[in-house]
Amino acid sequence: GQNIDQPTEMTATEGAIVQINCTYQTSGFNGLFWYQQHAGEAPTFLSYNVLDGLEEKGRFSSFLSRSKGYSYLLLKELQMKDSASYLCAVRDSNYQLIWGAGTKLIIKP
Amino acid sequence: DVKVTQSSRYLVKRTGEKVFLECVQDMDHENMFWYRQDPGLGLRLIYFSYDVKMKEKGDIPEGYSVSREKKERFSLILESASTNQTSMYLCASARGEPSGANVLTFGAGSRLTVL
Numbered sequence: 001g002q003n004i005d006q007p008t009e010m011t012a013t014e015g016a017i018v019q020i021n022c023t024y025q026t027s028g029f030n031g032l033f034w035y036q037q038h039a040g041e042a043p044t045f046l047s048y049n050v051l052d053g054l055e056e057k058g059r060f061s062s063f064l065s066r067s068k069g070y071s072y073l074l075l076k077e078l079q080m081k082d083s084a085s086y087l088c089a090v091r092d093s094n095y096q097l098i099w100g101a102g103t104k105l106i107i108k109p
Numbered sequence: 110d111v112k113v114t115q116s117s118r119y120l121v122k123r124t125g126e127k128v129f130l131e132c133v134q135d136m137d138h139e140n141m142f143w144y145r146q147d148p149g150l151g152l153r154l155i156y157f158s159y160d161v162k163m164k165e166k167g168d169i170p171e172g173y174s175v176s177r178e179k180k181e182r183f184s185l186i187l188e189s190a191s192t193n194q195t196s197m198y199l200c201a202s203a204r205g206e207p208s209g210a211n212v213l214t215f216g217a218g219s220r221l222t223v224l
Contacts, residue, residue: 004151033212042113042199042215087152097213099151 002026004100006088011106012078020073020086020103028093034062034073035087037102043087047073075105083107112136115200115216122223128187130219132200139205141183142213143167143175146197155198158183190223197221 005023012018024032031050035043049055049064049071061074075082088100116131134141140159144152144167154167156175164175172194176184183202187194197220201213 008149040217042217043213044215045212048212089152096154097152099153101149101151 002092002098004088004090004098006086006100006103008101009104009106011108012075014078014080014107014109016078017074017076018078018105020075020088020105022071022073022088022100024069024071024088024090024098024100026069026090026092026098029066030091030093030095032062032064032071033089033091033097034071035089037085037087039084046086078107080107080109113200113202113214113216115198115219117219118217120219120221122190122221124191124223126190126223128190128221130185130187130198130200130221132183132185132216133181134183134200134202134214135181136202136204136214137180138202138214139180140203141177142201142203143173143183143185144199144201145169146199146218152199155185187221190221192223195221195223 003025034046036046037043047062049062054063059076064071085102085104087102089097113134122128142157143155153169155173156167158164158177161180174186197218199218200216203213
């Protein structure tokens with residue numbers, strides 16, 4: 001079966017760095033997405049990786065290793081507004097999105 | 110700046126009632142999707158549509174139907190609501206082919222409680 005694994009919850013301190021991991025086993029691979037979802041709000045797109053390596057976008061970076069079935073989202077200089085759930089999703093060989101359950105990130109002052 | 114609008118944020122219905130969830134997008138996107146989001150589970154695709162009057166079953170279509178009479182509007186219908194359909198329902202839209210960084214734009218969700 002297809003599976004995406006992420007930690008359920010993480011806690012970090014304002015100003016620090018946090019890494020949210022995502023591992024996947026899917027039927028084929030056509031890209032990996034990270035979305036951010038604040039409580040009670042719509043998920044919003046953060047990043048897209050299709051080739052191995054690191055994609056940097058401001059305070060957020062996303063890494064992909066296709067051979068390991070592994071990605072991480074790196075958040076630097078954490079702010080209170082980064083408290084949210086982070087969803088990892090993989091597009092499989094049929095171009096369908098398979099979603100992880102999300103990681104709830106709690107930022108403490 | 111709102112691009113995907115779901116008509117109802119919160120609904121409470123009784124078992125057996127017919128429920129309509131409406132979704133409208135203003136981005137002229139070809140593709141529209143209905144997901145449900147439950148604690149501890151990833152988003153699960155109920156139905157999607159890649160064109161007007163077209164629909165495709167997702168992973169969990171049982172107990173649901175959809176309607177897409179106009180490009181901008183995609184409706185989810187629960188013919189006879191049951192308690193196991195209590196959930197958060199998310200509508201999303203996307204442009205064109207599902208390739209590259211072709212991302213989904215989501216609505217804020219409709220939280221349905223079936224008593």
